[in-house]
Amino acid sequence: MNKIGMNERVEALKAEAAAALEKAETTQQLEDVRVRFLGKKSELAKLRKGIGALDKAERPAVGKLLTELQRSLAGGIETRLEEIGRQERARQLQNETIDITLPGRAPSFGSEHPISQTARRMIDIFQSLGFETVEGPEIDTEYYNFDALNTPAHHPARDMHDTFYIDCGGKPYLLRTHCSPMQVRYMEQHRPPLRIVVPGRVYRRDADPTHSPMFHQLEGLAVGEGVRFSDLKGVLALFAQEMFGAETRVRFRPSYFPFTEPSAEVDFSCSFCDRDESCRVCKGTGWLEILGAGMVDPEVFKAVEYDAERYTGFAFGMGIDRIAMLKYGIPDVRILFQNDMRFLTQF
Ligand code: DAH
Numbered sequence: 082m083n084k085i086g087m088n089e090r091v092e093a094l095k096a097e098a099a100a101a102l103e104k105a106e107t108t109q110q111l112e113d114v115r116v117r118f119l120g121k122k123s124e125l126a127k128l129r130k131g132i133g134a135l136d137k138a139e140r141p142a143v144g145k146l147l148t149e150l151q152r153s154l155a156g157g158i159e160t161r162l163e164e165i166g167r168q169e170r171a172r173q174l175q176n177e178t179i180d181i182t183l184p185g186r187a188p189s190f191g192s193e194h195p196i197s198q199t200a201r202r203m204i205d206i207f208q209s210l211g212f213e214t215v216e217g218p219e220i221d222t223e224y225y226n227f228d229a230l231n232t233p234a235h236h237p238a239r240d241m242h243d244t245f246y247i248d249c250g251g252k253p254y255l256l257r258t259h260c261s262p263m264q265v266r267y268m269e270q271h272r273p274p275l276r277i278v279v280p281g282r283v284y285r286r287d288a289d290p291t292h293s294p295m296f297h298q299l300e301g302l303a304v305g306e307g308v309r310f311s312d313l314k315g316v317l318a319l320f321a322q323e324m325f326g327a328e329t330r331v332r333f334r335p336s337y338f339p340f341t342e343p344s345a346e347v348d349f350s351c352s353f354c355d356r357d358e359s360c361r362v363c364k365g366t367g368w369l370e371i372l373g374a375g376m377v378d379p380e381v382f383k384a385v386e387y388d389a390e391r392y393t394g395f396a397f398g399m400g401i402d403r404i405a406m407l408k409y410g411i412p413d414v415r416i417l418f419q420n421d422m423r424f425l426t427q428f
Contacts, residue, residue, distance in 0.1 A: 087128070087143050091150050094124060098154050102161045108169070111162055118154050125151060193428045194295055196417060199405035200280050203299050206323045210316060212276045212301065218264035219282055223253040225262035230340040231380040238339050243286040256284035259398060260300035261340060264377075267302070268385035273392050274305030280401065290413045297401035302377070304387070304394030310343070310376055313395035317347055317374065324404065325352040332368055341375025341396055353410075362407065369407060372399035 098118045105111045117123060128147055134138055190226040193201075204214050209355050223234075232238050242258035263279040279300040303312065314333065321329040329349050335345040354360035356367035365367055374397035379389035402414055409428075411417065416424050 087146060088328070090124075090128065091146055094118070094150060094152065099360060100159060102157050106165065106168075108162065108165055111158060111165060111376055115158050119151065119158075125154070133267060192425065192428050194417075194425070195409055196401055198428065199408060200297065200299065200401050203320075203324065203401065203404065204280060205276060206320050207278045207299075207301065210276075210319065212278045212303070214278050215263060215267060215279055216281055217257070217260065217279060218265055219284075220247060220254050221257045221262050223255060225265050226255055226257050226259070229265040229381065229384040230261055231378050231384075232339040236339060238337075245283050257281075258285050259283050260298040261396070261398060263300060264302045264340070264396060265381065265385055268304070268382075268387060273387065273394070274303075276303045276420065277301070279416075290415065291400065291403075293414045295418070296414070299399055299401055301397045302394060303396075304377065304392055306392060308393045308395060310395065310416050313374055313376070313397065316395075317372075319348045321371075324408070325349060328352065336373065336375075338373055338375055340378050340381050341373075342378045344373065344375035346370060347372045347374050347397070353407075362410075371403070372397055374398070 084361065098114070101114045101117065102111075105114050119125060125147065132143055132147075135143055138161055208214065226240060227233070227236070227242075243257045244258045245258075247254040260279040260281050260283060263277075263281075267275070267279075279298075280300075281300075282295055283298050284295055285292075286294065301316075302315070314331070318331045321331050329352055332348040332350070333345040334348065336344045338344040349371050351360060351363035351367050351369055353362040354367070356365070358365040374395065377394040377396050382389040382392065382394075402417060404419070405411065406414060
């Protein structure tokens with residue numbers, strides 16, 4: 082082939098390469114183009130080998146021509162490579178976009194159990210009246226749960242407090258049946274004047290729609306010089322109004338507890354009706370039985386070595402669960418302890 086023929090070949094190759102570059106759409110296809118036009122078996126390589134067969138005079142010019150061809154092809158590939166790279170990145174960005182307009186996943190918040198909410202509200206009210214909050218052990222001795230509270234082993238009042246006894250190294254322990262033992266424990270450690278409330282879990286052998294074998298009480302105790310029954314009435318009346326509304330009235334009925342004398346059963350006027358025959362909460366009586374209370378029996382003071390001639394006091398104990406049920410209109414105590422989310426998420 083002479084120089085003229087060579088020129089034509091070169092031009093033809095340029096055109097072919099340009100067309101192939103145009104068609105290539107991925108870096109892989111572009112690599113194929115590079116091998117085809119610049120590789121060892123390419124037409125260009127063959128042309129180079131053919132230089133030796135040319136007239137000596139023609140060789141430099143043809144060599145130059147082929148070098149230019151090589152540069153031009155390499156340049157074209159380089160340019161196309163950048164273009165394809167840009168397109169591939171753009172496509173990738175397009176495919177991998179995150180739709181930030183999607184709504185987020187809302188975190189789910191828990192809520193305080195209705196009994197805890199009720200206990201907190203009750204404690205707040207007594208705190209505003211100067212009562213300190215203390216807690217006692219749920220497993221206590223027979224002495225604190227009964228004997229020190231003027232309830233000796235033969236006392237019939239023990240029957241209502243059947244519970245689980247635990248043999249602990251010979252000492253008679255039990256699951257406490259009320260929060261009253263903390264009266265004694267606290268008085269042993271403190272001198273009057275004192276005012277405490279004791280929230281906590283208590284245990285009895287009871288299970289029906291209104292009794293749970295584990296339930297919660299809030300015990301109260303105030304001791305000092307000149308503490309009177311009217312103080313008890315005032316404190317409980319104020320508690321009733323704060324808890325169930327300013328219209329709420331209290332009623333005291335004579336009752337019996339071994340650790341108080343006199344003792345009373347205290348009712349709150351029904352805040353769900355106006356003495357309505359059909360009221361399901363008070364059953365038409367207009368009153369709700371809420372708690373037990375009374376003046377601290379001198380026998381209890383004797384157990385803690387307080388001078389019963391000098392000090393008087395009042396005590397009361399009420400069910401937190403019962404108050405929560407009344408406050409929220411819960412008909413069955415058992416639902417409070419089933420951890421059913423359909424119930425709990427309502428609070
Ligand atoms: N501890 C009693 C009970 O669980 C409730 C009670 C009644 C507590 C009268 C008192 C009280 O402090 O004075 O049945």
